[in-house]
Amino acid sequence: MRDIAIVSFVQSDCVRDAGARNEVELIMPVVRKVLDNVGLESAQNVDFTCSGSCDYLQGAAFAFVLGVDALGAVPPIKESHVEMDAAWALYEAVLKIQSGQAESALLYGFGKSSPGELPIVLSQQLDPYYLAPLWLDTVSSAALQARAMLDSGEITEREMAEVVARSRKNAKSNPHAQLKGDVSADELLNEPTYLSPLRKHDCCPVSDGACAMVIATVEQAKKWGKPYAVLKGIDHRIESAHFGARDLTKSPSTEAAAKAAGVANGPIDIAEIYAPFSHQEIILKKALGLGDDTVINPSGGVLAGNLMMASGLSRIGEVAMRIINGECKRGVAHATSGHALQQNLVAVLEGA
């Protein structure tokens, strides 16, 4: 496998409602900035472009095609899309580069979740005969998982509150975060339940925004003369669509992806984990095999702001930028997709 360089990453603010700005207007600023950081004029200057988004958020088939308006795709470019978080767009680009069809790629993910009722929109990710007709929303399925965790004795409500308190504290240094500040676990535990056993703060907020990344072969990154982080491993795995066939208190797909990506091949300084619900960070930390010497979610993670279809790529970008800035040497990034951590992607990044 050729080492791949993550050269540039930009994320917008996470905002509750982007108002009149449409998806193209959310994408354009991050794409412009991510290209400027590398000194590239447009998407014409990379070999491949891939995006991640969800047509259900816009409520129209092939809505993602509109996103291409943000690129300047004339004359035609080689372009693709995944109906997933843009972390999987990165995965597609990695395959493209590994198979020798590209030396560089532009990736972007975007989500304007504010116009709809996001947890209900996402209920339609479920199987169409047994679950989608029940309108099982994403907060409810996560609450079922949290109760299973609490019943099994694997976690306590206090541990869940501590995850949230740390997220809000870390987010104070993240200019893009939506929820930040000093709050104690005691204060959080005094809040009423929202969808029992979850309290409102156990759930990530609904956010609008976008992110973008430029990657290349190490040789190409050197030609550009820009600092970069190296993607040492990336893998993703999925679990059954039948909730009952899964052990919701564990994440075997994350474990398998972490093993294949080589997480355990060295110490991990920081980890950015895509845990939309507080209890899931605890499941994932264990599945990734991380100890207490790893700093978890220095950005605040998605409990501080969750860009649907972009937050996964943002986790990878957050780790890459901290490596490029010299804050750490080796990190792991995780992305998730579907209900209750059904599908998971793990990436391992190191300094050049």
Add this chain to the structure above:
Amino acid sequence: MSAQAEVLQQAFTLGFTYTRTTGLVVGRFLTALRDRKIVGIKGSDGKVIVPPMEYDPVTAEALSEFVDLPDTGVVKTWAWVKHPRGKHHLDKPFAWAQIQIDGSDIPMIHMVDAGDESKMSTGMKVKVRWAEETKGFITDIACFEPA
């Protein structure tokens, strides 16, 4: 003199104007629901899965051995919805639950109409409340209720 051109018109329905078959496994389960019965299917390891899956979740083997089951079960995990959403089928507070149908091993997700959160607990027994009219949909089970 030519007659005025005829304007061609046709009614148009926007939507999926076709029907699909749900297949031999999903279809058998849904048809049983219409008859107010629950069937499961045996997985590769012999465990009974409800609702039945076409392929084993671990081995991917095609499954075909159906098992008739009662309409009672046990709550394995649950979540209390204080504020039902517009799309939800119950318009008063209710529980989502993973319910292990008696005689099965893999639980299914459905709603429990328990009236109050204090009536819910892991391990409680529940039974199906059938819809007034059954049509071969998962919603033929209106919900479960404490047994």
